[in-house]
Amino acid sequence: MTIIEQIEQWAQKDPDRLAYQSESESFTYQTLQDQSQQLAYYLQNNVPAKAPIIVFGELEFEMLVGFLAAAKSGHAYIPIESTTPIERIQLILEVAQPAFVLSVSEWPVGVKSDVPVLSYWKMKEKMENFPVVSLQSVIGDENYYIIFTSGTTGVPKGVQISHDNLVSFVSWDLSAFGIKEEMRFLSQAPYSFDLSVMSIYPALCSGGTLVPMEKRIINDFKTLFAFLPTLSLDIWVSTPSFMEICLMEKNFDGAHIPSLKVFQFCGEELPRKTALELIRRFPQSKIFNTYGPTEATVAVSGVEVTEALLEEFDRVPIGYVKEDTEVRLTADHELLIKGPSVSKGYLNNPEKTQAAFFKEEGTRVYRTGDAVTITEDGLLLYEGRIDFQVKLHGYRIELEDIDHHLEQVSYVQQAVVVPKYQQHKVQQLVAYVVAAENSFEKEFQLTKVIKEELAERVMDYMIPQRFIYMDQLPLTTNGKIDRKGLIAEVNPA
Numbered sequence: 259m260t261i262i263e264q265i266e267q268w269a270q271k272d273p274d275r276l277a278y279q280s281e282s283e284s285f286t287y288q289t290l291q292d293q294s295q296q297l298a299y300y301l302q303n304n305v306p307a308k309a310p311i312i313v314f315g316e317l318e319f320e321m322l323v324g325f326l327a328a329a330k331s332g333h334a335y336i337p338i339e340s341t342t343p344i345e346r347i348q349l350i351l352e353v354a355q356p357a358f359v360l361s362v363s364e365w366p367v368g369v370k371s372d373v374p375v376l377s378y379w380k381m382k383e384k385m386e387n388f389p390v391v392s393l394q395s396v397i398g399d400e401n402y403y404i405i406f407t408s409g410t411t412g413v414p415k416g417v418q419i420s421h422d423n424l425v426s427f428v429s430w431d432l433s434a435f436g437i438k439e440e441m442r443f444l445s446q447a448p449y450s451f452d453l454s455v456m457s458i459y460p461a462l463c464s465g466g467t468l469v470p471m472e473k474r475i476i477n478d479f480k481t482l483f484a485f486l487p488t489l490s491l492d493i494w495v496s497t498p499s500f501m502e503i504c505l506m507e508k509n510f511d512g513a514h515i516p517s518l519k520v521f522q523f524c525g526e527e528l529p530r531k532t533a534l535e536l537i538r539r540f541p542q543s544k545i546f547n548t549y550g551p552t553e554a555t556v557a558v559s560g561v562e563v564t565e566a567l568l569e570e571f572d573r574v575p576i577g578y579v580k581e582d583t584e585v586r587l588t589a590d591h592e593l594l595i596k597g598p599s600v601s602k603g604y605l606n607n608p609e610k611t612q613a614a615f616f617k618e619e620g621t622r623v624y625r626t627g628d629a630v631t632i633t634e635d636g637l638l639l640y641e642g643r644i645d646f647q648v649k650l651h652g653y654r655i656e657l658e659d660i661d662h663h664l665e666q667v668s669y670v671q672q673a674v675v676v677p678k679y680q681q682h683k684v685q686q687l688v689a690y691v692v693a694a695e696n697s698f699e700k701e702f703q704l705t706k707v708i709k710e711e712l713a714e715r716v717m718d719y720m721i722p723q724r725f726i727y728m729d730q731l732p733l734t735t736n737g738k739i740d741r742k743g744l745i746a747e748v749n750p751a
């Protein structure tokens with residue numbers, strides 16, 4: 259079955275089943291089917307065939323209607339968050355050359371473009387009058403969605419994910435992580451971040467319910483901590499960084515949320531401390547660490563995180579590769595991914611596509627930029643980003659390796675290390691630290707004991723020369739630690 263057929267079957271089997279439930283609204287599979295069908299009729303009649311469509315908004319139900327309507331009418335959709343800076347929206351428009359913008363949130367007046375913008379709400383009034391036509395859904399190698407990631411030159415790259423790419427991921431996700439019919443999924447990641455796909459399609463293809471967590475809750479710790487124990491969820495999907503914020507609430511545990519059966523993490527490294535705390539708080543739940551770049555459709559590997567696994571490995575492994583995918587390492591340990599979930603490349607960017615992708619025996623291969631080792635039984639062990647390697651006084655250093663060891667120090671809750679440059683050479687390492695509770699009156703006293711404990715774990719040249727203490731590490735809009743922002747802070751232009 260196609261993705262659309264898998265979702266539509268629930269409207270036929272159980273039309274009143276909830277597809278989406280927020281604090282204030284609930285929508286059934288029948289409503290999702292009816293509204294996406296009506297909108298698809300309009301799109302197929304009024305938008306040039308195969309041209310991508312931007313869907314603009316937050317975590318509203320209507321965004322999902324837009325996604326499915328685009329796919330049903332043969333168009334790839336490009337999700338853009340309503341809080342996206344105008345400059346970035348402008349760059350995405352220039353690269354994507356979309357035919358149409360469907361605006362669920364109000365489209366910014368400062369955007370300069372000739373692309374037609376239609377308000378979802380104005381269209382909704384006319385939807386029932388859209389002519390019924392035979393729909394030509396996205397299939398095979400046709401683009402299903404395009405997600406824009408940051409580019410090294412400042413111009414975002416549009417990762418093209420086909421229908422078959424998505425089928426490969428969803429089929430594996432539904433079979434590998436204990437997902438059953440009619441489960442309730444946390445929907446917290448912005449739709450412009452591909453981690454959201456780990457909630458949207460496994461939920462809708464299995465007859466589950468998406469439970470969105472709005473930004474006003476996420477951005478206010480007091481509101482968030484009051485909200486967490488009230489959640490009725492089966493499956494939690496987030497980055498580890500967002501989980502670390504949630505663990506600051508002492509009542510976030512299995513006693514207060516007994517329904518939580520599965521945790522799925524992706525998007526960045528899962529710290530050992532976080533994994534151990536989750537095992538302690540949710541002893542009846544299953545915790546999975548997964549790994550995958552956007553270019554290979556969300557995730558390609560996963561492993562259940564247990565006490566036994568953490569006893570065997572100092573750093574949380576990133577999993578066993580799904581059956582339909584092959585991986586191998588280059589001489590410098592860069593991971594290459596080969597298989598049906600690998601993207602065809604970046605939209606309208608042949609140069610970047612050629613640099614990152616190639617074909618082998620007719621199958622696409624992606625160069626990840628991640629340094630990895632593989633155990634004899636095929637378990638992937640993450641070593642860090644190749645582009646997060648620096649040289650200091652002639653020593654090659656993995657910044658994420660220092661992060662990992664710093665977070666094992668008893669006085670450290672969270673940490674990230676960045677380089678400070680002088681004339682393009684690394685002058686020193688700077689550690690940004692969220693300290694654990696301690697009785698030190700002065701920061702220099704805390705720094706002294708952290709350095710002493712860290713010295714038991716790493717070589718002298720890996721110990722940061724400067725420590726900056728924060729109440730919380732800054733996060734990107736996607737919920738990952740904003741290392742690039744911190745690098746810019748210590749290296750002002």
